[in-house]
Amino acid sequence: MKIAVLMSTFNGEHYLEEQLDSIISQNLDSRDCKIEIYIRDDGSSDSTLSLLKKYSIEYKNISVINDEENIGVKLSFFKLVKEVDADFYLLSDQDDIWSNNKIQYFVDIFKNNKTEGMSFGIYSDMWVADKKGKSTGKLLKKGTSKEPSNNKYIEFDELMFSNKVTGASFGFDKLAGQKMRLLSEKIVQQSAMHDEIFAMVIAATGTLFYSSEPLTYYRQHEHNVLGYSGIQRLSILDKFSHLKSIINGDMQLINDVHAITKVFYTEQTDNIEQLFHAKSIFNQYRYLKIAVRRANSQHYMQLIILYLLILMKWNGGKKSYD
Template identity: 25%
Template sequence: MDKRSKTRISVCMATYNGRHFIEEQLNSIFPQLSEYDELIISDDHSTDGTWEFLLELKAKEPRIKLFQNKGRGVIANFTNAIQQSTHSIIFLSDQDDVWQPDKVEKMLPYFENPQTQVVVSDLVIVDNEFKVLAPSYQAMRRTRAGFWHNLVKSSYIGAGMAFRSEFKAIILPIPPTVPMHDMWIGLLADYYHGVVFIPDPLVYYRRHGLNASEIKTTASRIQQFKWRWNALCLVRERIKEVKKK
């Protein structure tokens, strides 16, 4: 049995009114899953037929596990999906991107280092027709590891992120007031020096005006400072809780 067949993965996807896009993403993910892997999908009360489509697909695809979001919003939706995962490596997935065919194969080997908690790949930013808007998210954002660097300007992006299941004990529950789930996961992993950024552009990251997240914030500097201060306080509080266990 090779290493890939021994490593079972959970892909955690959050959906909301993504019926127009989701099939392309699913078609890019399923060929990379073994029969033992799972695709966890948490839906945030979609009204465009996404949930009905997923119910039909689940009847034919046993690797899909469907859940409805217990709360509202992106953070609660990803939290719900991550909570339901059962395998050793967790990949996060947006509903409207497309994975490169070797994404899983290229990311898994980095977890052979026991220090590594989170791996983040590069992305190709594209529009709705897959026209390239930026060939490298990492170059555009000047991404790198480092807690303080990423507190000021976050390098983390969930669409390119995978992490160990043991890390759930630290990141969950994700506070609803953090700026975004991927920043929370990355900052905690960075605190433990466990983040690896890899240069491979393994996701077509689609920007089409309907996304639930944005690359560049339009918030004021005061609001951004408040978010960062709040994130710092929440990370410190969680680390204290972990040390007490």
């Protein structure tokens, strides 16, 4: 079984070695699994490339892709997904630290939960870590909207209300990768983030699994592209008091979900597809009620009212990435 770890780097000299060491030193059954690490540098101007060259010479399973072009993190990861063939993929940030059993844990869940003919993905919780990579004792997802609402499997409808998946703790199988390649570069580039749109593809075409086991130390420092954001952890009730600052982010999620329904029409996407085609607020309410029920929010009516308001604004603006 070929496992591909995909990493995009950009001026990551400060923490890159510690991340690479944690991947290289994984406890894994080598009789069954082979790890290959693919790193695309996105135009670094510091010593990142020289560090990568050193590692690729010492470890033959590390491949470095240097296009000398800065295309941004979303397209950089998308390019890796399109160009690398593997049985199972894991995405990696350049500045975190992995628990030494992370890959084996993900592979075991994949083997025990995979449904033939359906794409499969898994994401897990993470320890929020300080600048030195030490756990702060806080978990990124526990007790927030990023936890699954019902059980270990994420409904496609849920992803319209919250971007649950963080790429630093995300893996998926070959079929999921093949489905992702059906996306256009424009959809990926205009999405909120690559991990979010990849997760939507999996939830639309297969099974998106969640594990509460923290397997990554999610390092927080001054150079994070994204990080431990308090606003991402707001409850539904809090969202009403932060409506102006939240509404654009929620509209982005709606745009991304809508774009996915235009590429994949499946049983999983049917309700949201009907919601987007609803001509009246009554029919919007009908399908939104089903979506909110699937999300199993404890703030049922508040969430429906909030998203009816957001949909009214969204319907007058950009709906998809044509």
